[in-house]
Amino acid sequence: MTTRDEAVARLTAPGAPFEIHTEDVLGEPMEVFAHRHRSLSELLQRSRGFGDAEYLVTTERRLGFTEHLDEVAALAQALRVEHGVGKGDRVAICAANCPEWVVAFWATVSLGAVAVGMNSMWAGPELRHGLDLTEPRVLIADEPRRALAGEQSVPVLSIEADLPAIVARHRGTASDPTAVDEDDPAVVLFTSGTSGRPKGATHSHRNVLCALWYHLLNDAVAAEMGVPQSGRRFLLATPLFHIAALHNLAVIRLAVGDTAVIHLGRFDIDRVLRLVEAERVTNWGAVPTMLGRVVELGDRLGDYDLSSLRTLSVSSAPSSPELKVAVRRSLPQAARSFGTSYGLTEAAMAATVATAAELEADPDTVGRAVPTMQVEVRDDAGHVLPDGVEGEVCLRGPQMMLGYWRNPEATAASTAPHGWYRTGDLGTLRDGRLRISSRRSDLILRGGENVYPAEVEHVIAGHPAVHECAVVGVPDPDLGQAVAALVVLRPDARTEQEELCSHVIAAIARYKVPTRWVLSTEPLPRNATGKVDRSQLVLLADAWIG
Structure with a gap:
């Protein structure tokens, strides 16, 4: 039987569909996927091939791929002709999870503009700081955040009050994507600030597409190992202003024709599990607190039909070995593929991934570096440390952010020569497997x-x-x-x-x-x-x- 490592080696070899070779990336030689897409718009245009299959689903709305593409084209036209949005301009999005958030994202990047995903939990001063920093042409917000923004010089489009009329007014517009370079900025997502203000991690088209190609490779590996990849329905229950929900779910589902089932409102374990049951969700990427709520249900978990769930992963925060064991007991049908990862906003995706088998062997590991990513553990002087010695985790690869938006000081403080990023996290490497001993400084x-x-x-x-x-x-x-x-x-x-x-x-x-x-x-x-x-x-x- 083919092992995972054998499948990866075959699929990434010279001439293979996922060939990895070395190219110049912003002045540094790096490993990249040779046959990658070069822009997010390229993905968007290809999605019409999925027709009326469901892309975005909530308890209130079902949006197929063709309808989604039509709405994106209409909103893009409105942004272009009514608000002057063009290549390099910013469009801010501040809203709770909803299909319109995703439509606004794709409309923005199709224009070669930069989608600024703002934290929907921010207070007014934080929102105004984000607007002052990025200077968007327009803010797209739901009503609660529109009110929070207060009086602004930037035009504000309400998702509830304005977007339906805008889409109707420009419906039938042909999609006309703007040409971009793969290293042009595409997205700004904010991280909490070490010095008191949120920082805008800026991702290029290349960065986001690196996440896509890792997942495409994963799907191909799974198919070679006999794991079905059709009919998948992914639960989207983490905020879209996070890489886990945007880059690693909404973008990827559009590229492969899967469905994203969006949970609306605050996380409530009963409502979430009823949604899994009703929509026959197959895949769920959760944070530890969510899975802790699942485990706490105990025998009451039997009140829900979760038989459709076949893949489970945990990310965004450290999870204890005890939680992982408890989750396997609670959801045995998903335990065979229960994995974890380590990543950060600056990396645009997971930097390391641990499979279910690796977690069984070493419950404390966060796995190995994903293809095209390099991981080193260094001392305070920047020297690479030997196996088993604790130091700062450093990352390098084509998926690493361009820098912090209009913050060269913070960018310089977090980077090292030759494209390395200093995470501030402490960890150890042993035989290629990473363990995190403590997260960034005082985080x-x-x-x-x-x-x-x-x-x-x-x-x-x-x-x-x-x-x-x-x-x-x-x-x-x-x-x-x-x-x-x-x-x-x-x-x-x-x-x-x-x-x-x-x-x-x-x-x-x-x-x-x-x-x-x-x-x-x-x-x-x-x-x-x-x-x-x-x-x-x-x-x-x-x-x-x-």
Whole structure:
């Protein structure tokens, strides 16, 4: 029987459909897929071949490939003639998951413009920062985010109130994609800021298409190993402003003719499993918190018909070996293909992937580097470390972002010579398998969302009663980590936790707002250099909060 490694070697050999060879990428020699697509518009035009097959499905709407392409052409025409959107311009999208989000994305990139996926959980100041940074020609938003944006110089198109009329007005427009270079920017997605402001990771057409070609190769490998690849229906339950939902689901399903079943609204385990049942979902890529809710159902899981589910994966946050074992027990029909991965927004896709077999052998691994990606573990001086020695995980490949939008300082700080990206994560490599020992510096991973302490501290410190503050992550059985704030008040200050919480809620997304607070007049612990000692802070937070 063909092994996975044998299938990959055969399919990527010279002359094979997924041949990998070396080319110049932005001045550096890198391994690339030789027969890749060169633009996202190329995918879009080919999707008409899938006809009336379902592309996007919700409980409220079903959109086939032909209808989707027609709506994309209509919206693109409106953006071009009514708002002057052209190559290199930005179109911001800020909305909860819905089919119109995806239509807006494809309409934007078909014009050679840059789709700016804004975090739909942002507070008003964060949204306005994103708009100021990227200067879009137009903002496409649902009504709640339209209201949040307030008065703007940029035109705002409401998904509910404006888009239906716009599409109707331009329906019948022939698709007319703009020519682009594969290294032109296509998408900006935001990451939490290490220094207090969200940063816009900028992905080129090449970056996004790298994700596609990895998945196409995966499908071809699975087919060689006798795993059926037809009739797939993928659950889309993570936000479209994340690479997991946009690059690695919505884009790829359009390219291969699969269906994306979109969960609307907040994550609710009963509604999600009823959707899986009703739509006969076959594939689900989840964050650990979601799978934790599945496991918690216990015997009640039998109330749902999940027999269609045949592939399960976990990503976006670390998951414990215990959770993986519990998931296999709860969903045995999907356990044969239960995998995990390690990636980050800057990489546009997973950097490493662990198969079910690899997880069985080593539950702590996040797998091996995907084709065309290089992974090294380095010391503080940038030297490559031997197997088993902990250091900083560094990545290199054609899928790595162009940089942070209009932030050359942050881009320079995160890069090393010859196209290497410094993740800030600590890990070890052994026989090509990566283990992550701790995520980026002080990063808090709350339910699959990244929270950088500096961003939250910046807001808390703006309250007049606060002398100094620090934010840390503390263990949480459901979310993985919770956000905790240790606040030193001014000697004459009079304030309560509720007032500080309201102050923070007004400025940043709710998932970043501390749920655990310690108010004190004692100074924060510091090390010999005078910096706040975060390792001591975590211990203090655990002790004080209990």
